Amino acid sequence: MASASTRLLLTIQTALFIYRQSAVDLSCIPRLSASTVDDGSILFEWISADYRIGFSIEPDPRESSWFLITSENLGSVSASGFLQGVDLNRLTIWLLGFIVAYS
Amino acid sequence: MSLPSNFIRGIPNATFLNEGGSVGAHLFYFDLTSDRDDGWIEQSINWEDDDSTIEFTMQQRKSDGELQFKTGVVVVPKDEIEKLNSRPTIKGLLSFERRELIDNPYHGNLLLRSITSRPTMKLIAAGIALAVERIIQRAE
Numbered sequence: 001m002a003s004a005s006t007r008l009l010l011t012i013q014t015a016l017f018i019y020r021q022s023a024v025d026l027s028c029i030p031r032l033s034a035s036t037v038d039d040g041s042i043l044f045e046w047i048s049a050d051y052r053i054g055f056s057i058e059p060d061p062r063e064s065s066w067f068l069i070t071s072e073n074l075g076s077v078s079a080s081g082f083l084q085g086v087d088l089n090r091l092t093i094w095l096l097g098f099i100v101a102y103s
Numbered sequence: 104m105s106l107p108s109n110f111i112r113g114i115p116n117a118t119f120l121n122e123g124g125s126v127g128a129h130l131f132y133f134d135l136t137s138d139r140d141d142g143w144i145e146q147s148i149n150w151e152d153d154d155s156t157i158e159f160t161m162q163q164r165k166s167d168g169e170l171q172f173k174t175g176v177v178v179v180p181k182d183e184i185e186k187l188n189s190r191p192t193i194k195g196l197l198s199f200e201r202r203e204l205i206d207n208p209y210h211g212n213l214l215l216r217s218i219t220s221r222p223t224m225k226l227i228a229a230g231i232a233l234a235v236e237r238i239i240q241r242a243e
Binding site for chain 1: 118119121122123125127128129132134186190191192193221222223225226229230232233
């Protein structure tokens with residue numbers, strides 16, 4: 001799990017670098033919070049008043065997942081999925097793009 | 104008996120609070136291993152029947168006498184749960200009930216269908232956390 005978490009954080013760092021190279025203002029991005037959870041997982045979340053975007057790194061990597069949920073103000077979007085088999089770079093860039101657009 | 108507009112969930116400790124002053128989605132995680140044999144998994148809440156419910160919840164103690172919710176409580180509007188439960192990806196997976204206990208007349212449960220996948224459970228938990236209206240922290 002530590003390696004999966006490290007991989008995720010490095011992927012986020014890379015995505016932020018890509019946006020920074022494109023001169024995107026990243027000052028609006030909320031702090032990424034991290035929590036260890038009783039079910040054995042690690043939760044990473046970006047939290048704003050109108051959305052929550054997160055990654056759950058699970059003891060069983062096949063169960064690790066991501067989510068995006070928004071308030072009515074942002075269209076009541078609800079999306080989630082497993083991380084396994086997903087291009088984490090593209091997913092992270094997409095999620096960060098959402099944050100940049102709506103923060 | 105009709106249910107009040109809001110429910111309350113206790114915050115067991117500070118690990119559920121983030122630096123920005125919000126609660127982590129994991130405050131609303133359901134235990135997917137605890138199916139209660141009717142197709143639902145429950146998560147304890149207290150219904151905000153009156154002005155004393157918050158204080159009652161803050162004073163709840165575990166069997167060893169320790170405070171159950173050391174950090175405080177959150178207040179969530181019931182209608183936000185209904186809206187969440189009407190979203191296409193979540194529809195019908197959530198419910199709630201009143202289930203009074205001998206020592207807790209306010210007690211109830213949020214309910215989640217036991218067939219819910221882990222990613223969807225965590226999405227729903229985040230949705231409930233997004234709906235939190237107030238966080239009341241215990242005074243230091």
